[in-house]
Each structure stands twice: as structure tokens, then as C-alpha cells.
Amino acid sequence: MDAIEVIDLTKRFGDNIAVNGIRFRVREGETFGFLGPNGAGKTTTIRMLTGMTGITSGRALIHGHDIVRDTLAAKRLMGIVSETSNVYDELSAWDNLVFTGRLYHLGKAEIRRNARDLLETFGLYGRRHEPAEGFSKGMKRRLTLAMGLVNSPGVLFLDEPTSGLDVQSRRLIRDVVQDLARENVTIFLTTHDIEEANVTCDRVAIINQGTIAAIDAPEKLKQTFESLQSVEVSFDSARPGLLEALRTLPQVNAVQKEGDKFRLYTADPPEVLGSLCAFAKEQNLRPISITTRGPSLEEVFIRLTGLSVGTKKEAGEADAGLV
Amino acid sequence: MPGWFEQISCDLGAAWAIARKDMKIYYIKPSILVSSLLFPFVMFLAFAIGRNAPAGTLLPGLLAITLLFSASSIEPVSIPIERRTKTFDRLLAAPVSVRAIVLGASLSGAVFASAIGIATTAIGLVAFRTGIIHIVALLAGLALTSLCFSTMGTLFAAYRTENVGEVMSLLNLVRLPLLFISGVFIPLASMPAWGQTIALLSPLTYAHDLILFAFDGTTLFGPVADTAVLVLATVLFQAVGALLYRRSRE
Numbered sequence A: 001m002d003a004i005e006v007i008d009l010t011k012r013f014g015d016n017i018a019v020n021g022i023r024f025r026v027r028e029g030e031t032f033g034f035l036g037p038n039g040a041g042k043t044t045t046i047r048m049l050t051g052m053t054g055i056t057s058g059r060a061l062i063h064g065h066d067i068v069r070d071t072l073a074a075k076r077l078m079g080i081v082s083e084t085s086n087v088y089d090e091l092s093a094w095d096n097l098v099f100t101g102r103l104y105h106l107g108k109a110e111i112r113r114n115a116r117d118l119l120e121t122f123g124l125y126g127r128r129h130e131p132a133e134g135f136s137k138g139m140k141r142r143l144t145l146a147m148g149l150v151n152s153p154g155v156l157f158l159d160e161p162t163s164g165l166d167v168q169s170r171r172l173i174r175d176v177v178q179d180l181a182r183e184n185v186t187i188f189l190t191t192h193d194i195e196e197a198n199v200t201c202d203r204v205a206i207i208n209q210g211t212i213a214a215i216d217a218p219e220k221l222k223q224t225f226e227s228l229q230s231v232e233v234s235f236d237s238a239r240p241g242l243l244e245a246l247r248t249l250p251q252v253n254a255v256q257k258e259g260d261k262f263r264l265y266t267a268d269p270p271e272v273l274g275s276l277c278a279f280a281k282e283q284n285l286r287p288i289s290i291t292t293r294g295p296s297l298e299e300v301f302i303r304l305t306g307l308s309v310g311t312k313k314e315a316g317e318a319d320a321g322l323v
Numbered sequence B: 001m002p003g004w005f006e007q008i009s010c011d012l013g014a015a016w017a018i019a020r021k022d023m024k025i026y027y028i029k030p031s032i033l034v035s036s037l038l039f040p041f042v043m044f045l046a047f048a049i050g051r052n053a054p055a056g057t058l059l060p061g062l063l064a065i066t067l068l069f070s071a072s073s074i075e076p077v078s079i080p081i082e083r084r085t086k087t088f089d090r091l092l093a094a095p096v097s098v099r100a101i102v103l104g105a106s107l108s109g110a111v112f113a114s115a116i117g118i119a120t121t122a123i124g125l126v127a128f129r130t131g132i133i134h135i136v137a138l139l140a141g142l143a144l145t146s147l148c149f150s151t152m153g154t155l156f157a158a159y160r161t162e163n164v165g166e167v168m169s170l171l172n173l174v175r176l177p178l179l180f181i182s183g184v185f186i187p188l189a190s191m192p193a194w195g196q197t198i199a200l201l202s203p204l205t206y207a208h209d210l211i212l213f214a215f216d217g218t219t220l221f222g223p224v225a226d227t228a229v230l231v232l233a234t235v236l237f238q239a240v241g242a243l244l245y246r247r248s249r250e
């Protein structure tokens, strides 16, 4: 049985369709990433899957339990880490965990044991009696995570677990998530951080404006975008008109200037390498470095979501003639 | 059936956990405790000044008002705040029924108001040298009135807003008129017929009647009827509360 099964799930807020008929399955023990720009519907999806908000139409099953009809059974199986670190500021770290344990109907001994272990894991044990009010952002985030794990959930929902954290906290959270995945906990995580999705997720869904644009393993997503392969070259001297000249090379779909480098997008990197060398000789230019690169998940993402933000604008325009 | 029994015991456990959490965060605070104890004192002055009724006869009315206000004042503040800080989401996401959430929120207010009511009674007894005739009626009156009005406060907080003022003004729209139509300020006997009819709809009327009976034995409806109405009103508020909270999830 799948850990999460989502069938034509839709959520409307008045006229605004936040999530539009999405469907996917997450296997038990899988780490599933939900990647999308701001306002794509990631949080709304998590809120529906966890029963925090109603469903307009469609269904969601957690280990076969319908989140609407069999709410309590489904909720018992899951842990939730919300987008905002929603801890009770007035309560100590310890009391926050104890209260959460009670909400999940755990026994006294189990609560104490889990609370101690989690506070130690997240480096908060020494400050367990302090009110959370005085905690830094990273500490509150870690406490939120500990609270999400107090009932030893089989399915863990993480809404942007590491956004805005320093490298150390990020690392810690990533390690904990990977350990859980090894213990066969199913993890559903949303993120903007493409690299995070790339290294932690077995599969990624890319969601945009409430619909899923693609679902696959990160590497496979990259492969489907062969035309996003590129050759990156840097010459010993800059010269006006170089960008335009590079664009005319055969098999080159688009060229983008990135600092002192040029990136030539192509479906056929070896061919472009050849013509690039000939071009350099002809123009009397010396390439300092040449690298070929597969498509990055970021490029796949931008392609799928049709996004071209800020400095990426030029690339977006160049991309227009790409497919 | 064990499944059914287990669900009830889980709900009660969770409700109690929520009540304890609320008491810890919102009630056991010096400022809240002091202002709650000061309230009946100020009310007493407002009542007593310029009247020549013996001070002791004011105690039951005073107690009824104190219970009404202390029971219904915190949840309408705490719930919008928890919506804003998103901690309310924790309750919605937990394997806890909406009934248990409403009961838990109401219980904390009820325990708090009962404690304030007992303190007010103790001070009143010493200050006015009055006595209690029916201690059981008094305890029942304190507990039921507290739970009834804390449930009313919780019910108003179902109005989905993160703004405390909105809930409070809605609540006061109901709470303040209750004072005048429940026989606390104006005896029922001296009200016009339409006033008496409305008074019959107010739980505060029965709360006041029950407390009055406990102190001096006079009663309009009898302690059993008073108790029954308070229990019914509480059950009704709990049920409507659960319905509204279920609806108020977007």
C-alpha cells in the first residue's frame, strides 16, 4: 500500500484555485520532494493532506486512511513541521514536547523518553527548561522539528524545513531527515531549494500554479531536458560581438553570458566542442577553460515553471527559441 | 465496544492536555490573576455605592457576574492569538476530535473561573459575615456557571479571525445585555413582561437563581431546574461550538 495517495486533489479559495486536481503516490519509505515557486500551492497541499484545512474536491489517503472520512486514524500516523515555527513561546522546550506528546495520546514514559532523545538530537537539551520565546530562529526551527517527531510518525510532512537557516542547522536537519528515511519513514517535503531536493529526494514533483508539471527522480528529470545540456567556455580576452558570434555556431540553441564565462546550450555537446575549437582558432582566441554540463535541476525547474526571475530574464528570452 | 470507549478516553485526555496548556500559558499569570480578583471588587463598589441594600445581599449577583466575565474572557483572546501564531494548527493537525478541542478550551476557562469564584465567595463571606445555606448548590452553581460561560466564550472564538478585538466586540454584544436581563441588576419581578420572557432565555438567569438559592434559600425555578438548564445550555454550546469550529476551517 502507498504511504500517500492523492487523487484529483483540488482546493479553491473563492475564485482562486490554489491546487488544481493534482494526483500522485508516494511509496512507503520514499522521500518525496514538492518543488515549486512562491504561491504554487505547496503549503495548501500539505494542509489538505494533514487535515488542517478542508478539501474542495478529490481524495487523499494516508496508508489507506482517507484524511476526510478517517481523519483521526490518518492523523495518528503523521508528523508535521509547518512552514512557520509554530511553537508555544510561553512554554519551555520540554513542555512544548510534552504537550505535543499528549495530543498524540502517548504514555508518560514514552513522552519523557522521546522528548529527551529529540532534544538531545537537536541540541536543545541543555536549554530544555527555558521558554521558547528566548530561542533563536534556528533553535525554534529545530524545536518545531522535534515536536513533529515526538509521536514517531510513519509519514513526516516538512514544509520548507531548512529555509532561512545557517549551514550548521541545515546540515543537522538534513542529516536527521536522511536518518529517518533510512528507518523507512516516508518523507514529504516542500522546498524552493533545488539542490536540497536534488540531494535528499528519491522523487520530485514540480508544482506550478496549482498543477504538477512533472514528477520523476531528479536525475531523470534532468535527462528529459537534453536540450538544456551546455558547454561552458571562458576565453583569455573579451571582445565585443563575441556573444552574437557564438550564437551563430551550429547546434547551439542559445548563449548566455555568466560573468567571464559563456554558456552555450545544446543538445549535442561534442559537436559544439568541435566547432568551438575551430571558432577560437579562427578568431585568434585562447579558451582558458571548457566544461560540459548536464542540465541542472534548476534549469529544469525554470523551464517547467516558465519562470524567469530577475537576472534570469535574459536566459528566459534566449530560451524562448530553445525547444 | 472498545474502539468507541478508546476514542472517548483519548478525547478526554487530549481535552485535559489542552486545558492544562491554556492554564499554564494564559491563566497562571500575575496580571491575569490580579485583574480577575479585582474585577468583583470594582463591581461591588459600582453596585453598592448609592444604594441602601444590605451589602451581603449583593454577593450572589456579584458572584454570577464575576463567573460570567472570568469564564468568558480568555479563550476569545487566546484562540485568535493562536491562529495568528499558527499554534492553533497544531490542534487541527493532531489526532484529536473537534469536540475535544472545544471541551479543552472551555475546561481551562471553567477551572479558572471556578477558582476565582471560590476566592470571591471566601472574601465575600468574611467581609459581609453572611453564610451559605446549600453548599452543594453553591459548588454546582460555581462549576456549571463557569463551564457554561467559558463554553460560550470558546464558541464566539470560532469566528475565524486573527484579530482579538473582533471576537471581543462580538462577545460583548451578547455578554453585556445578559447583565441587564438576567435578574442580576434588575430583579425579574420588576421587569416588563417582554423582559421576563427574554430573561428565561438567558443561562445567567438560572445561574443567578441557583447561586441565590445557595446563599439565602430563595429561588424562582428551584435548584434542580436551574441545574438542568445550565447543563443543557452547556451541552448545547459545546455542540454548536464543535459545529462552528468544524465549519470555520477554511
Ligand SMILES: Nc1ncnc2c1ncn2[C@@H]1O[C@H](COP(=O)(O)OP(=O)(O)OP(=O)(O)O)[C@@H](O)[C@H]1O
Residues within 6 Å of the ligand: A013, A016, A017, A018, A036, A037, A038, A039, A040, A041, A042, A043, A044, A045, A083, B250
Ligand atoms: N487561507 C487562504 N485564503 C485564501 N487564499 C489562500 C489561503 N492560503 C493560500 N491561499 C492562496 O493559495 C495559493 C497557494 O498558496 P500556498 O501557501 O499553498 O503556496 P506555497 O506554494 O506554499 O508558497 P510559498 O513558497 O510562498 O510558501 C496562493 O495563491 C495563496 O494566495
Ligand SMILES: [Mg+2]
Residues within 6 Å of the ligand: A042, A043, A044, A083, A159
Ligand atoms: Mg508555503
